[in-house]
Amino acid sequence: MAERLRPETDAGLLDVVAWAAAEEVPLEILGHGSKRGIGRPVQAEYTLDVSGLAGVTLYEPDELVLSAKAGTPLSEVEKLLRDANQELAFEPIDYAPLFGGEAGSGTLGGVYAANLAGPRRIKAGAARDHVLGLAAVSGRGEAFKSGGRVVKNVTGYDLSKGLAGSWGTLAVVTDLTFKVLPRAERVATVLVKGLSDEAAGQAMCATMGSALEVSGAAHLPAETVADFGLGSDAVTALRLEGFPTSVAYRSAALKKLTEPQGPVEVLDVPASEDLWKKIRDAAPFQGEERPLWRISVAPRAGAALMGALASEPETGRLRWFYDWSGGLVWLSVEDDIEDAGAMKIRSALAASGGGHATLVRGPAALRTGVSPFQPQPEALAALSKRLKESFDPRGILNPGRMGA
Amino acid sequence: MSVAMPRPKAEILARREEIAAELRRIVPGEGVVSDPDGMRPFETDGLTAYRQLPMVVVLPETVAQVSRILRYCHDNSIRVVPRGSGTSLSGGALPLADGVLLVMSRFNKVLEVDFDNRVAVVQPGVTNLAVTRAVEHRGFYYAPDPSSQIACSIGGNVAENSGGVHCLKYGLTTNNVLGVEMVLITGEVIRLGGKHLDAEGFDLLGLMTGSEGLLGVVTEVTVRILRSPETARALLIGFPTNEDAGRCVGDIIGAGIIPGGMEMMDRPAIHAAEDFVHAGYPLDVEALLIVELDGPGEEVDELIARVKAIAEDNNAANLRVSQSEEERAVFWAGRKAAFPAVGRISPDYYCMDGTIPRKALPKVLARMKEMEAEYGLKVANVFHAGDGNLHPLILYDANKPDELERAEAFGAEILKLCVEVGGVLTGEHGVGVEKRDLMGTMFNEADLAQQERIKCAFDPRQLLNPGKVFPELHLCAELGRMHVHKGELAFPDIPRF
Numbered sequence: 002m003a004e005r006l007r008p009e010t011d012a013g014l015l016d017v018v019a020w021a022a023a024e025e026v027p028l029e030i031l032g033h034g035s036k037r038g039i040g041r042p043v044q045a046e047y048t049l050d051v052s053g054l055a056g057v058t059l060y061e062p063d064e065l066v067l068s069a070k071a072g073t074p075l076s077e078v079e080k081l082l083r084d085a086n087q088e089l090a091f092e093p094i095d096y097a098p099l100f101g102g103e104a105g106s107g108t109l110g111g112v113y114a115a116n117l118a119g120p121r122r123i124k125a126g127a128a129r130d131h132v133l134g135l136a137a138v139s140g141r142g143e144a145f146k147s148g149g150r151v152v153k154n155v156t157g158y159d160l161s162k163g164l165a166g167s168w169g170t171l172a173v174v175t176d177l178t179f180k181v182l183p184r185a186e187r188v189a190t191v192l193v194k195g196l197s198d199e200a201a202g203q204a205m206c207a208t209m210g211s212a213l214e215v216s217g218a219a220h221l222p223a224e225t226v227a228d229f230g231l232g233s234d235a236v237t238a239l240r241l242e243g244f245p246t247s248v249a250y251r252s253a254a255l256k257k258l259t260e261p262q263g264p265v266e267v268l269d270v271p272a273s274e275d276l277w278k279k280i281r282d283a284a285p286f287q288g289e290e291r292p293l294w295r296i297s298v299a300p301r302a303g304a305a306l307m308g309a310l311a312s313e314p315e316t317g318r319l320r321w322f323y324d325w326s327g328g329l330v331w332l333s334v335e336d337d338i339e340d341a342g343a344m345k346i347r348s349a350l351a352a353s354g355g356g357h358a359t360l361v362r363g364p365a366a367l368r369t370g371v372s373p374f375q376p377q378p379e380a381l382a383a384l385s386k387r388l389k390e391s392f393d394p395r396g397i398l399n400p401g402r403m404g405a
Numbered sequence: 406m407s408v409a410m411p412r413p414k415a416e417i418l419a420r421r422e423e424i425a426a427e428l429r430r431i432v433p434g435e436g437v438v439s440d441p442d443g444m445r446p447f448e449t450d451g452l453t454a455y456r457q458l459p460m461v462v463v464l465p466e467t468v469a470q471v472s473r474i475l476r477y478c479h480d481n482s483i484r485v486v487p488r489g490s491g492t493s494l495s496g497g498a499l500p501l502a503d504g505v506l507l508v509m510s511r512f513n514k515v516l517e518v519d520f521d522n523r524v525a526v527v528q529p530g531v532t533n534l535a536v537t538r539a540v541e542h543r544g545f546y547y548a549p550d551p552s553s554q555i556a557c558s559i560g561g562n563v564a565e566n567s568g569g570v571h572c573l574k575y576g577l578t579t580n581n582v583l584g585v586e587m588v589l590i591t592g593e594v595i596r597l598g599g600k601h602l603d604a605e606g607f608d609l610l611g612l613m614t615g616s617e618g619l620l621g622v623v624t625e626v627t628v629r630i631l632r633s634p635e636t637a638r639a640l641l642i643g644f645p646t647n648e649d650a651g652r653c654v655g656d657i658i659g660a661g662i663i664p665g666g667m668e669m670m671d672r673p674a675i676h677a678a679e680d681f682v683h684a685g686y687p688l689d690v691e692a693l694l695i696v697e698l699d700g701p702g703e704e705v706d707e708l709i710a711r712v713k714a715i716a717e718d719n720n721a722a723n724l725r726v727s728q729s730e731e732e733r734a735v736f737w738a739g740r741k742a743a744f745p746a747v748g749r750i751s752p753d754y755y756c757m758d759g760t761i762p763r764k765a766l767p768k769v770l771a772r773m774k775e776m777e778a779e780y781g782l783k784v785a786n787v788f789h790a791g792d793g794n795l796h797p798l799i800l801y802d803a804n805k806p807d808e809l810e811r812a813e814a815f816g817a818e819i820l821k822l823c824v825e826v827g828g829v830l831t832g833e834h835g836v837g838v839e840k841r842d843l844m845g846t847m848f849n850e851a852d853l854a855q856q857e858r859i860k861c862a863f864d865p866r867q868l869l870n871p872g873k874v875f876p877e878l879h880l881c882a883e884l885g886r887m888h889v890h891k892g893e894l895a896f897p898d899i900p901r902f
Binding site (some may be wrong): 129141151153211304329357377378381387 | 449519520521522523524544546565566568571572573576577579580589593594595596597599600601602603604605606607608609610611612614615616633634635645655656658659662700701702703704707708727760761762763764782788793827828829831832833834835836840846847848851852853854855856858859860861862863874885887888891892893894895896897898899900901902
């Protein structure tokens, strides 16, 4: 068991990393550990627990800006925002329940390090699109900052984006500033029943291309629809958010647009909120331990990709659903499939026009043998390695987590 | 010109003919320009105070040519300055005397429009507006709309992370680019992202966007296209004070309304614009706000009513709502012509680009008034009020002794003030050469060193666009050195478990 160091000040955290850099001691960087099971298992003698650096340091609703220490619980941030009718518009997924953890855990630093997003990805982007500035300590044991507290800023390289989704392998982030946005006053969901994956893919992309400002487009095929409590026939869910009159107007228009394709039903506020939370958190795959893939692909190519995979006899029984208008596939495979289907999935993906497949969940041995993150072409991998070395030349931060 | 550029390398200048000949082998025909008259149009960009003839200009047509040019320059340690349409307002495309100017304007094709996936794949020399032109027949558009959009290229937009009036609601270039193909200085061609929504691995696309031509040369861009809103209507609101206008902006956002555009002008800008385009702007107000609401018709009608009420609560002296597309266009005409309008009332003007927290606006405007007296120059202000991006236009006459110097010093003071109130040096025009030497007001040495190390990961010989963004050039070997030694630091005195 690694020894856990839990600094409570910026200076203390800097001391730990500077010491580790000098002594070449690998550190596993951790907040609440809610996403610890993602990526290659990290072998480190010490764990650097960032959760002691917590608290919202600035919140100005009129300026749409919030700053907090990286260890601040996401739940605390979300509550504060909700009380002012605001939110993090990128709707970060709560990964914890997929790993048997408690719903609602996780830190703001973790949201950023994993570049989380949710169903609103298709309209509002991911964490990377909302972070305005940060302070961090590099693997060289040096504190640095980037960005600021304003939306429009092109002063220097955009490290706020550059470090997003780097899983703690480039620097230990200590402070984050996010753009926040008003919460929609009303939500409604139009459900279309009985569509095939292909028809749903087409319907979702068509509605995303309408002027109706759809803020969530998911397809729940027969294999998983029951887990959403929506019966046994496939359901295509289209979400509308905004001011009440606008939502009423748009749901009527969307209903009319989709009715020729199948039976249509409209969900009101509580049922809508519940459904999109389940979609966000990949609910069908909670409470099990089967290997789970998260596949990002061009939206229109999602259904064809799954058609190709489902027809492969060697892939066993698959369970999946689509978010992001077809561009995000959550796919669970049977335990005993060789390499959890990595080769098959990644070659089918390449044949569908590209994207990436991440093995989000799987036993440690599997995540050591199979690259959990999409392998990169040589020149790109070499560039990524040079970037890693520019921040962490001695490889002390989460060594191996994103790659060998 | 008051900025020092990297000293030209004599050994490279001595090889000028040979280098031009080699580039002609790579790009046959008209693609290489090396006579002074032919190169003259390339000696400056949108920041015309700075001029420098390049050593040679090359205009490749294919990715393979770009790759061979860069590899050749890398192998021979020749500096390269990439250029799109040359509309940079910060000198980002200012040539170097010993540098190859790599002009991407022949990469001018829209390669693919994919309405299902809501993307367009274009070559970097395609203009910003041409992307919208390529998709508008199906009711789509490309959201970022810098005011140079008729001329500026998408490749340049990626390099500068360009904005525009729609940023608050629809984001900057970085939020609207899904993928690029680019060539590294070694000649290696890589792809970042694509038609899928998030890129894998490190967010290199995020680093590339806004990197001002220092990290690589983009050869293809995949951008998000959006369906045009069903309707758009604008309010034109005059206020007796800047404070009233500023508070109104805060209250609109505080009420949960994110307008498609929200622009403010101060009295000198209002008068200049009105004299120029006769948009019907009120002349007896201190501040003018244009608030545009877009979306479904019912929503826009409701929001117009809400914004109207908020404006009235904030002492609006004058309020009009556009009743037609023509009227909306007229409201915008003055704002969009604000720069040339100011150009009519002054022989020259110097456009600044700081961003500030919105609430600091009255303080910044008041301080600027004092500075006008100190520097003996007038300022007109246009302001992307929604996102705090301020464009003070300093009026001067380059033919009068030291007015340019005073304008530059005034500008630098304004930018320092922006940083002091919690803002930044540049919101959308880039650092380039113009604000390079002010980087130290925002970043300390460690901040800058880490940014330079990123540069080294992409371009270890520092051949791509050197002299831009960073006030000093350091050797990558020096930047990479670790100044710590085993045993010097005690085991940290930190709670342990």
